[in-house]
Amino acid sequence: MSRPPPKPCSRYYAITVLAGILAAAAIADFLFASSSSPLSASLSLRPSNLIFVPVAHDNKEAADRVPERVLSAADIPAPNWTWEQLPSSVPRLDAAAVQIQNLLYVFAGYGTIDYVHSHVDVFNMTDNTWCERFNMPKDMANSHLGMATDGRYVYIVAGQSGPQCRAAVPRTYLLDTKIKKWERMPPLPAPRYAPATQLWRGRLHVMGGSKENRHTPGTDHWSLAVKDGKALEKEWRKEIPIPRGGPHRSCVVVKDRLYVIGGQEGDFMAKPGSPIFKCSRRHEVVYGDVYMLDGDKEWKKLPPMPKPDSHIEFSWVVVNNSIIIVGGTTEKHPVTKRMILVGEVFRFDLLTLKWTVIGRLPFRCKTTIAGYW
Ligand SMILES: *[C@@H]1O[C@H](CO)[C@@H](O)[C@H](O)[C@H]1NC(C)=O
Ligand SMILES: *[C@@H]1O[C@H](CO)[C@@H](O)[C@H](O)[C@H]1NC(C)=O
Ligand SMILES: *[C@@H]1O[C@H](CO)[C@@H](O)[C@H](O)[C@H]1NC(C)=O
Numbered sequence: 001m002s003r004p005p006p007k008p009c010s011r012y013y014a015i016t017v018l019a020g021i022l023a024a025a026a027i028a029d030f031l032f033a034s035s036s037s038p039l040s041a042s043l044s045l046r047p048s049n050l051i052f053v054p055v056a057h058d059n060k061e062a063a064d065r066v067p068e069r070v071l072s073a074a075d076i077p078a079p080n081w082t083w084e085q086l087p088s089s090v091p092r093l094d095a096a097a098v099q100i101q102n103l104l105y106v107f108a109g110y111g112t113i114d115y116v117h118s119h120v121d122v123f124n125m126t127d128n129t130w131c132e133r134f135n136m137p138k139d140m141a142n143s144h145l146g147m148a149t150d151g152r153y154v155y156i157v158a159g160q161s162g163p164q165c166r167a168a169v170p171r172t173y174l175l176d177t178k179i180k181k182w183e184r185m186p187p188l189p190a191p192r193y194a195p196a197t198q199l200w201r202g203r204l205h206v207m208g209g210s211k212e213n214r215h216t217p218g219t220d221h222w223s224l225a226v227k228d229g230k231a232l233e234k235e236w237r238k239e240i241p242i243p244r245g246g247p248h249r250s251c252v253v254v255k256d257r258l259y260v261i262g263g264q265e266g267d268f269m270a271k272p273g274s275p276i277f278k279c280s281r282r283h284e285v286v287y288g289d290v291y292m293l294d295g296d297k298e299w300k301k302l303p304p305m306p307k308p309d310s311h312i313e314f315s316w317v318v319v320n321n322s323i324i325i326v327g328g329t330t331e332k333h334p335v336t337k338r339m340i341l342v343g344e345v346f347r348f349d350l351l352t353l354k355w356t357v358i359g360r361l362p363f364r365c366k367t368t369i370a371g372y373w
Contacts, residue, residue: 093109095117098154103125103177108145118142119133119136121133134180137182139161142163145194146159148198152229157188158192158206159192162277164278165269165278166270167191167214170191183229185224188222189235193210194313196263196313210246219245240297240299244291248262258294262288263286263287263289265284289301303353309346311366324347326344327361328342343361
């Protein structure tokens, strides 16, 4: 079994892209070490408190003047962006996040493979400080949550409860960020692990993800009418299943269209009989598929990402009618079977439906959390 050497990977970024600021917080602090044995996996902790602050430069200019840095054969050539360090909070992987104006709310996540967080940290992107921390309900899942916000209320769907590779749960919560009040919502019809989640046309939509065991892809798609932090229905409604199931996808609504981007089929799952639900590697297929709903009652397939990309649930921002996605994981190394992380910054132009690679993180990172202010 091989394990990559520990490298610092707990950093927050902010980057100025043309007029605005892209603040991407890479909260990945440890990685599942790759293993060719299907029954063993380990996690190496990569704690570090390095942060980056924005350096303003024009992205297009940067492309012209900055020499390209090639991280590995798998990397797509891209301009070498300049990043700066910002303050960090706690190391975490597989956290969830929403941005409400200048505040980035970061929920839960693994601290180590044996320790999961049960609190929220709030990052103020105006003065680059962590300005608040508060606890989550004790039985809310701790990683791989589905999450969406309407600008005040945060809808928190299912996810994995506890460390290692414990099962997914169906529990669903609501947070009023104004008064920091949590409430329960109707549970999903079934547990889901890292489901794609977004608010669209007055309904909370949840689709894909893995089933309870973390591994088996789900294609079900459900929705629940919600308004101002209230569920208007008692039960979730069945919607058109997504053509391809699986967790770790970006789910974004722009101009009344719902996009589901990237992801994978399969994931680590608990070793049978392990009292601690020890993670063990299973077959995974990473993909770059893009699916879109525009109200036509059927999913449309759009051009795929420049490379397969997964672990990007909260690694996206919308800028100027484009979806920007930072980092992730791509297909395994064909020989060593190691997980390969992604360092590119991708842009999907929603007018031309064209993907481009517009920049690069200082290092490759997965389950990166991104904000834009
Ligand atoms: C957004 O698009 C407009 C028009 O193409 C362009 O002038 C502007 O610089 C873009 N802003 C960003 C932040 O990319
Ligand atoms: C490109 O990235 C490398 C590695 O981080 C760095 O040493 C170099 O200064 C960067 N180049 C520019 C022009 O920013
Ligand atoms: C965020 O920072 C700005 C600038 O310092 C400040 O005016 C604002 O009150 C802060 N917001 C919160 C919620 O702390």
